[in-house]
Amino acid sequence: MHIDARELRSGSVIEGDICIVGAGAAGLSIALEWINSPHKIILLEGGGFEYDEKVQDLYDGKTTGQHYFPLRSARLHYFGGTTGHWAGYCSTMDEIDFQKRDWVPYSGWPITRKDLDPFYARAQENVELGPYEYNLDYWQKKDPDLIPLPLDKNVVWNKIWQFSPPTRFGPKYRKRIEDAKNIQLYTYANLTDIISNENVSAVKQVTVKNHAGKEHTVHAKYFILACGAIQNARILLASNKQAPQGLGNDQGLVGRFFMEHLEIKSGELWLDRPNSMKLYMMDFGRTKMRSELAISAEKQREFKILNGTVSLSPLATARNTRPIIDVWTGKDPRKDIVDLYQNFRKSDHAKPPAGASPIDKAFQLFTRVEQAPNPSSRITLDTEKDSLGMPRSILNWILTPLEKKSIRKIDELIGQQAGLAGVARVKLLEYLWDENDYTWPSFTGGGWHHMGTTRMSEDSKAGVVDADCRVHGIANLYVAGSSCFVTAAAPNPTLTLIALSIRLSDHLKGKLKRH
Amino acid sequence: MHRKSFINISFMGLAAMAIPLLDCAGRNREIKKSLVPPAFLSRICDAKTIRGIGVAYTSRFPVQAREDLLMDLLLADEAGQEPARPSGETVTASFLEKKIQNDFTTGNTVVMNGWILSVTEAQQAALFSIMTS
Numbered sequence: 001m002h003i004d005a006r007e008l009r010s011g012s013v014i015e016g017d018i019c020i021v022g023a024g025a026a027g028l029s030i031a032l033e034w035i036n037s038p039h040k041i042i043l044l045e046g047g048g049f050e051y052d053e054k055v056q057d058l059y060d061g062k063t064t065g066q067h068y069f070p071l072r073s074a075r076l077h078y079f080g081g082t083t084g085h086w087a088g089y090c091s092t093m094d095e096i097d098f099q100k101r102d103w104v105p106y107s108g109w110p111i112t113r114k115d116l117d118p119f120y121a122r123a124q125e126n127v128e129l130g131p132y133e134y135n136l137d138y139w140q141k142k143d144p145d146l147i148p149l150p151l152d153k154n155v156v157w158n159k160i161w162q163f164s165p166p167t168r169f170g171p172k173y174r175k176r177i178e179d180a181k182n183i184q185l186y187t188y189a190n191l192t193d194i195i196s197n198e199n200v201s202a203v204k205q206v207t208v209k210n211h212a213g214k215e216h217t218v219h220a221k222y223f224i225l226a227c228g229a230i231q232n233a234r235i236l237l238a239s240n241k242q243a244p245q246g247l248g249n250d251q252g253l254v255g256r257f258f259m260e261h262l263e264i265k266s267g268e269l270w271l272d273r274p275n276s277m278k279l280y281m282m283d284f285g286r287t288k289m290r291s292e293l294a295i296s297a298e299k300q301r302e303f304k305i306l307n308g309t310v311s312l313s314p315l316a317t318a319r320n321t322r323p324i325i326d327v328w329t330g331k332d333p334r335k336d337i338v339d340l341y342q343n344f345r346k347s348d349h350a351k352p353p354a355g356a357s358p359i360d361k362a363f364q365l366f367t368r369v370e371q372a373p374n375p376s377s378r379i380t381l382d383t384e385k386d387s388l389g390m391p392r393s394i395l396n397w398i399l400t401p402l403e404k405k406s407i408r409k410i411d412e413l414i415g416q417q418a419g420l421a422g423v424a425r426v427k428l429l430e431y432l433w434d435e436n437d438y439t440w441p442s443f444t445g446g447g448w449h450h451m452g453t454t455r456m457s458e459d460s461k462a463g464v465v466d467a468d469c470r471v472h473g474i475a476n477l478y479v480a481g482s483s484c485f486v487t488a489a490a491p492n493p494t495l496t497l498i499a500l501s502i503r504l505s506d507h508l509k510g511k512l513k514r515h
Numbered sequence: 516m517h518r519k520s521f522i523n524i525s526f527m528g529l530a531a532m533a534i535p536l537l538d539c540a541g542r543n544r545e546i547k548k549s550l551v552p553p554a555f556l557s558r559i560c561d562a563k564t565i566r567g568i569g570v571a572y573t574s575r576f577p578v579q580a581r582e583d584l585l586m587d588l589l590l591a592d593e594a595g596q597e598p599a600r601p602s603g604e605t606v607t608a609s610f611l612e613k614k615i616q617n618d619f620t621t622g623n624t625v626v627m628n629g630w631i632l633s634v635t636e637a638q639q640a641a642l643f644s645i646m647t648s
Contacts, residue, residue, distance in 0.1 A: 267629075270559040358559045415631030420619035425559060428629040 006212035016042035019220035024081020027226035046190035047078030061393035080170025088166025091491035103304035106373035119499035159294035194239035229450035229483035255379035260446035305406035308369030318364035323443030553639035569644025
């Protein structure tokens with residue numbers, strides 16, 4: 001059932017068993033799990049089914065530190081969330097990503113990759129991927145033309161990515177949600193405050209508002225915040241009536257450890273003879289899978305570097321592509337996405353005709369590396385408020401030397417292995433030549449991947465949520481999404497955050513069954 | 516001894532001494548030529564780029580900026596001992612190819628103008644830059 005919260009009488013009280021705040025990839029994945037269950041699910045979406053300027057503006061905020069995309073356009077604020085224009089890149093995290101790594105400060109999840117495996121398999125379906133197979137052998141059996149570069153697997157291996165169509169959660173799941181008898185979807189219901197009991201051990205109710213001037217209250221047994229890593233932190237910090245530092249923020253950790261993926265061109269791979277590169281190429285909307293070059297866990301340990309993967313694209317085209325940080329500059333995400341695709345199309349047209357030139361056998365190395373968890377990289381609240389009275393966000397994005405060292409070493413290892421195999425030479429881009437230079441070039445960008453601001457830990461002094469994604473110290477408040485990530489790994493976060501959300505959903509099913 | 520005979524004998528003696536020297540110089544020239552340019556790089560870069568790599572190498576290691584020393588380094592075996600004198604272009608090419616392979620295996624690599632190279636091929640580029648400057 002769908003209800004427009006603007007049409008309700010102001011002061012309405014909404015009640016249910018579970019209240020999910022946010023209808024993006026995480027929130028909708030949880031809601032889908034509860035269809036036809038005996039429980040009443042309240043799904044709150046701040047926007048409507050279409051883009052709305054006033055609602056989108058609620059995401060505006062300031063950025064400091066490393067240059068970043070405008071916050072206003074870095075996520076989409078309507079039913080379906082940022083899946084409304086995501087590119088559909090999916091892959092799984094590696095075992096090492098969950099482990100404590102001495103050289104990566106604050107690393108180590110309270111769960112393992114194995115714990116997440118069954119949920120990854122289920123998450124595949126939500127984003128309409130192929131089989132839950134991330135092994136090159138499987139895909140090669142299906143297509144023998146997928147030939148890897150002859151590099152030593154103990155150093156550089158082929159990490160498989162799969163591509164969602166990409167699934168637009170809004171149009172894809174709207175009808176199922178609207179038709180579900182036990183789900184009440186409220187659009188234009190922006191959460192502006194979480195009210196806890198007196199001793200701040202449980203959430204009593206949440207307040208929702210909209211631009212029609214309506215204010216409503218929601219009561220539920222359990223509440224799940226699923227609004228993205230910036231908004232989850234913002235909501236907890238701003239809910240400070242009973243807890244002056246914000247909910248779940250006794251240790252001052254909410255909003256800290258903001259992570260992105262560093263996505264940056266880093267080098268060039270020059271083959272000396274034509275090689276089938278089908279395995280590495282991607283034709284947007286058509287390719288179902290491809291491989292990126294990754295560094296083995298052993299070599300990550302040996303060189304004390306972060307995890308990352310490197311994609312290859314024809315250099316003749318890639319050289320003409322403007323950096324995404326220079327393209328995605330506006331405040332309207334609808335225009336930014338058009339500019340982004342135009343940029344790719346333009347560079348393709350600018351490609352010189354294929355001939356006998358060596359550049360026809362050259363590929364750009366584009367490295368995507370995890371950002372090391374860093375408490376100084378964080379979300380805080382501004383004194384300025386949005387049109388519904390919520391303090392706006394400030395992002396202070398801070399990188400460390402480890403990210404740059406890792407990018408350089410990853411490309412260097414690929415260069416050494418390509419040289420050893422006698423197939424290619426690698427040229428690093430100039431900003432990586434001096435190993436003692438830790439500055440970043442102007443084209444440094446991210447992937448619009450926001451993670452880590454309510455990090456997971458079994459220790460309430462080291463994390464905001466526990467291994468079940470429950471906010472430490474608050475019995476019925478959960479967080480879903482990439483804000484719970486402890487480390488960022490290399491892959492785009494969507495598949496993992498959906499897996500984690502389904503896992504949270506199973507946990508709550510177990511709890512409700514017991515009661 | 517008659518003056519004429521003396522001149523003849525002296526000339527023959529000088530010729531006997533000079534011919535091997537000339538031959539040796541010629542062989543050295545041949546070997547030197549067979550050491551440059553680095554084979555793989557010449558398939559993917561132009562001469563200017565290779566020269567640039569060579570100049571970068573000699574700037575970083577100025578003591579090696581001598582043709583004879585670079586030749587010795589290139590012809591030394593994998594343990595850096597006694598210069599080998601492979602004869603013929605094919606033999607030299609295969610000798611260098613093995614050295615380059617060994618460099619990459621042992622991590623004997625350098626980054627020159629951003630290129631991740633075996634030290635051997637960086638030295639080849641250096642010799643090339645000196646020879647063509």
